[in-house]
Amino acid sequence: MTGRIGSLYFGLTLAVLALFVVSLMTGPSALSVEEVWNALVAPDAAPSAIIVREIRLPRTLLAILVGASLGLAGAALQGLLRNPLAEPGIVGASSAAAFGTALVFYFGLAGSSIAALPAAGMAGALLAVGLLFALAGRDATPLSLILAGVAISSFASALTALAINLASSAYAALEITFWLLGSLADRSMSHVAVAAPAMAAGWVLLLSGGRSLSVLSLGEDTAQSLGVSLTSLRARIVLGVALAVGASVSVSGAIGFVGLIVPHLLRPAVGHDPGRLLGVSLLGGAALMLAADIAVRLLSSGIEIRLGVVTALIGAPFFLALLMQMRRRTT
Amino acid sequence: MSWLEAEGLRVRLGDRTVLDNVSLSVAKGELVGLLGPNASGKSTLLRTLAGLETSEAGAVRIDGATVASYAPRDRARRIAYLEQGAASEWPIAVARLVALGRTPHLEPWERAGETDRDAIADAMARCDVTHLASRAATELSGGEAARVMLARALATGAGCLLADEPVSHLDPYHQFSIMGVIRAHADRGGLALAALHDLTLAARFCDRVLLLRNGKIAAAGPPGEILTPEILARVFSVEASLVEQDGLLQVVQRGIVGGSHEEETP
Numbered sequence: 211m212t213g214r215i216g217s218l219y220f221g222l223t224l225a226v227l228a229l230f231v232v233s234l235m236t237g238p239s240a241l242s243v244e245e246v247w248n249a250l251v252a253p254d255a256a257p258s259a260i261i262v263r264e265i266r267l268p269r270t271l272l273a274i275l276v277g278a279s280l281g282l283a284g285a286a287l288q289g290l291l292r293n294p295l296a297e298p299g300i301v302g303a304s305s306a307a308a309f310g311t312a313l314v315f316y317f318g319l320a321g322s323s324i325a326a327l328p329a330a331g332m333a334g335a336l337l338a339v340g341l342l343f344a345l346a347g348r349d350a351t352p353l354s355l356i357l358a359g360v361a362i363s364s365f366a367s368a369l370t371a372l373a374i375n376l377a378s379s380a381y382a383a384l385e386i387t388f389w390l391l392g393s394l395a396d397r398s399m400s401h402v403a404v405a406a407p408a409m410a411a412g413w414v415l416l417l418s419g420g421r422s423l424s425v426l427s428l429g430e431d432t433a434q435s436l437g438v439s440l441t442s443l444r445a446r447i448v449l450g451v452a453l454a455v456g457a458s459v460s461v462s463g464a465i466g467f468v469g470l471i472v473p474h475l476l477r478p479a480v481g482h483d484p485g486r487l488l489g490v491s492l493l494g495g496a497a498l499m500l501a502a503d504i505a506v507r508l509l510s511s512g513i514e515i516r517l518g519v520v521t522a523l524i525g526a527p528f529f530l531a532l533l534m535q536m537r538r539r540t541t
Numbered sequence: 542m543s544w545l546e547a548e549g550l551r552v553r554l555g556d557r558t559v560l561d562n563v564s565l566s567v568a569k570g571e572l573v574g575l576l577g578p579n580a581s582g583k584s585t586l587l588r589t590l591a592g593l594e595t596s597e598a599g600a601v602r603i604d605g606a607t608v609a610s611y612a613p614r615d616r617a618r619r620i621a622y623l624e625q626g627a628a629s630e631w632p633i634a635v636a637r638l639v640a641l642g643r644t645p646h647l648e649p650w651e652r653a654g655e656t657d658r659d660a661i662a663d664a665m666a667r668c669d670v671t672h673l674a675s676r677a678a679t680e681l682s683g684g685e686a687a688r689v690m691l692a693r694a695l696a697t698g699a700g701c702l703l704a705d706e707p708v709s710h711l712d713p714y715h716q717f718s719i720m721g722v723i724r725a726h727a728d729r730g731g732l733a734l735a736a737l738h739d740l741t742l743a744a745r746f747c748d749r750v751l752l753l754r755n756g757k758i759a760a761a762g763p764p765g766e767i768l769t770p771e772i773l774a775r776v777f778s779v780e781a782s783l784v785e786q787d788g789l790l791q792v793v794q795r796g797i798v799g800g801s802h803e804e805e806t807p
Contacts, residue, residue, distance in 0.1 A: 292630040421649050425641050427631050428624075428693070435591050435622035436697070437614035437645045482631040482677075 215486060218479050222493035226274065229500035233270040234262055236507050268397045273503045274496040275402070276394070276462045279409050279454035281495020282488060284469020286416040287339075289423035289484030290447045291346075293355055294474060295532065298455040299466035299525075301355070302338040302362030307459035308390055309366040309373070310334030315386045316373040324404050332408060332456030338362050339448045392463035392518020394503050405457040412453030415446045417488055424485030465499075465518045467525020472498055474532065544569050544732055545590065545701050549599035552582075552589050552756075559585045560596070561756045567734055569700065572727040574743035574764070575736040577753035578777055583736040584625060586753065587703045590734070591622040603701060617645035621699040625706045625736075627690040632677035635689050639665055642696030661696050668692035668722055684715035691722060702726055704735040708742065720746045740792035744768055744783060752776045764790060774798050 234246045241249075241258050248254075249262035280298060287296040298304050310330035319326045345358035370390065377383040422443045425433045430440060458465070472494040473487055480486040499517075506517050545567045552560040559582050567573050575583050588594040590601050592608045601608040603619050611619070621642075629638055642664065643657040653661070665671045668688040673681065681689060687707065694702060704723060708716040716739065723733050724746050734751075737743045743750050744764040752760040752767065759776045760767050768783040773792075781794040 418649065421644065421647070425644050427629050427633055428638070428641060429627065429630065431588070431593055432622065432624050432627060432693075434593055434613075435617060435620070435624075436641070437612075437617035439613060477631075481637060482633045483637060484631060 215480055215490070218476075218490055219493065222490060222497060225497045226493055226500065229497055229504065230270055230274070233273065233500050233504050234266045236504050237261065237266060264398075265396075268399050268402055269394045269503070270500065271399075271402050272394050272397050272405070272461055273499045275406060275409055276458040276465065277468060277495040277497070277499025278492045279412065279458045279495070280465065280468040281472035281491040281493075281498070282413060282416050283451045283454045284495075285473040285484070285487045285491035286419060286423065286447050287451060287469070288473055289426065289487065290419075290444065291355060292426065292484075294477075294536070295470070295529070296355060297467065297470035298335070298451060299464070300363075300470065300529070301342050301359040302366060303335040303342075303451060303455045304459055304464045304466060305363045305366040305370070306334035306338030307331040307456045308334070308464045309370045310456070311389065311460050311463075312370045312373045312386045315382060315389065316377060318378075318382070324400060327460040328404055328408055328457045331458075331460030332452050334366070335456035335459070336448070336452035338366065339451050343444070343448070388516075389463045390518075391516035392465040392521070393514070393516045394462055395514060397461065401461045405461040408453050408457035412450045412455075412457065413492065415450030416454065417492075419443050419446050419450070420485035420488050422485075423488070424483050427484060463516075463518055465521050467521050467528065468495055468498060468502075470532070471525060471528055474528075544604060545734070546602045547590060547599065548602075550586070550589055550596045550601070551598040552585055552594055552596050554585065554594075559756050560589065563599070563753075563756070563758055565751060565758070565761070567701075567732045569730055569732050570727055571748045572724055572733045572735065572746060574747035574750040575734055575753065576738075576740065576743055576750050576776075577759075581753040582756040583753055584705050585756075587622070587705050587734065587736060591620055591703050592616050593622070614645045617697065617699070619699050620701045620703060621694040621697040623691060623694040623702065623704040623707055625709070627693075628686065629678035632679040634674065635670060635676050635678055635681070636661070636665070636674040638678045638689060639670070639692045639696050642693040643698075645697060660698050664692040664696035667695060667725065669718070684711055687711055687715060687719055688722075691719060695722075695726065700731045702731060702733040702735075704733065706736050706738065709738060716742060740768060740773075740781070740794075741790070744790035744792055768792060 231243065231246060235241045235243065239261065245258045246262055249259035253259045253263060284297045287301060288294055310333050311327050314320050314326045314330045341362055342358050346354045374383045374386050377386065422438045425436050425438050434440060473491045476490045476494050477487055480490055502520055503517055506515055506520055509515060548564045550560050550563040551558065563586060577583050585594060589596050608616060640653060640661050643653055643660060646657060668691050670688050670692050673685060673689065678689060691707060702723065707723065708719050720742055723735055727733050747764055749762060750764050750767050751758060754776045760772050770782045773779055773781045778798045779794055780796050780798055781792055784791055784793050
């Protein structure tokens with residue numbers, strides 16, 4: 211098993227590296243590997259170097275960071291709630307973070323402070339995950355979890371709609387709406403700089419819960435009898451999800467279902483162990499997000515299809531299929 | 542020498558007093574059966590001894606110190622708790638599930654070493670689940686699952702084993718094999734306290750029995766002395782007696798006290 215997981219890490223890392231290069235090559239003007247390489251190691255004033263460094267590199271790095279955050283957060287939430295349907299989007303964390311960022315746009319603060327967006331996003335996500343625990347309780351059944359998530363999600367969406375409704379100008383309303391669709395286009399390195407530290411802190415918190423999440427497979431009582439502190443574990447996961455997802459949403463808008471799909475696909479490869487799922491979901495999330503963002507650029511002509519739209523188009527049917535599969539198993 | 546001791550335990554769940562002034566002591570090498578009707582407080586007592594429930598009064602001591610004074614991992618190395626109807630939430634492999642029993646011995650980032658692998662292999666061999674190693678834990682039969690979960694508890698290497706109804710819902714073969722493994726754990730110098738419903742099994746395997754009724758200890762001592770018709774009538778409201786056949790103890794149940802069909806008197 212350990213050898214198999216080792217080669218899985220190796221394969222996923224290779225995939226992320228390969229997609230990283232392809233992502234830098236892909237766009238309205240296709241670049242060769244050589245041009246990308248030159249732009250990275252020996253930058254000059256050539257248009258290709260500027261395109262790579264100013265436009266494609268921030269976008270690509272954000273795809274990695276956001277994908278990794280969402281994949282890891284999904285895996286951690288699923289492990290904590292012992293439920294394969296848990297996901298930052300489905301439990302309402304994403305829409306609450308989106309509402310937080312919408313407020314920043316509404317009050318016109320996005321330009322004034324670089325930290326305003328991530329801070330608002332994290333506060334929203336923290337509120338949502340905390341509320342989920344209060345609503346769904348500790349032994350959340352799939353149904354109570356989804357219902358609580360739906361409630362939080364709809365409430366956050368309603369508040370966001372209110373913000374759009376009351377927006378002072380058509381431009382502000384449009385800004386919020388497009389932000390919510392989720393995209394990685396036109397981001398700069400300052401977005402990367404603002405989101406990366408919060409995400410990294412979230413990753414550390416989430417990854418530190420790995421062993422405890424494995425033990426939690428045995429149920430809460432047995433896990434406690436093996437020395438796991440549930441209070442500390444819950445606090446770490448809730449805070450970690452808030453940091454990682456809040457920061458993600460604040461730089462990319464709402465991109466759903468990555469946290470659902472990635473852990474689900476990788477779970478059999480790690481023997482269904484929720485602790486071992488964390489690290490591979492981080493890499494898998496990065497790979498999936500890179501691939502999706504490359505696809506968006508290849509498929510679009512003229513108006514670019516938003517990344518969040520694509521993940522939702524793929525993710526929602528996937529979620530339904532998963533739900534039906536679970537129903538078959540329980541009946 | 543008693544290794545596990547409880548003195549004057551009182552536990553309230555909500556506004557109900559579930560345990561009231563419960564004291565007990567179990568020595569190394571002993572297997573003690575915890576008997577009593579439904580809702581008599583057996584599970585709560587085991588949970589309190591395991592440190593999962595806090596007592597309002599009284600204390601649990603293991604290895605000379607109170608359970609509450611140990612760090613969770615130190616406590617987990619001394620006390621193994623086998624939950625009633627324990628099951629895995631994910632279809633992880635049996636070998637991995639048993640290995641989770643080693644958690645209290647490992648630092649968060651540490652990998653299982655030689656000692657851990659030996660303890661896992663030994664626990665699996667004792668419970669006869671070695672051949673199930675690569676099976677998914679959620680796809681086992683009831684008897685297999687019970688043996689795997691017991692192996693998980695034994696893999697902790699803890700001297701004290703607290704087992705909550707380890708043989709409920711199992712066929713006679715598995716009832717005997719599981720009780721045999723627990724008996725062997727005590728014979729190797731450990732101690733075990735097991736909540737049981739089958740009086741004959743308790744009489745056959747246990748050194749002593751502890752009878753709980755309404756959260757209080759109703760009787761305690763060797764099965765031969767305790768499982769008398771009077772005490773069985775008082776605690777379980779059944780007409781029953783302990784008989785010996787071919788040198789083996791057996792509880793023969795004739796009916797319920799007074800012939801009434803109520804499950805238990807309040």
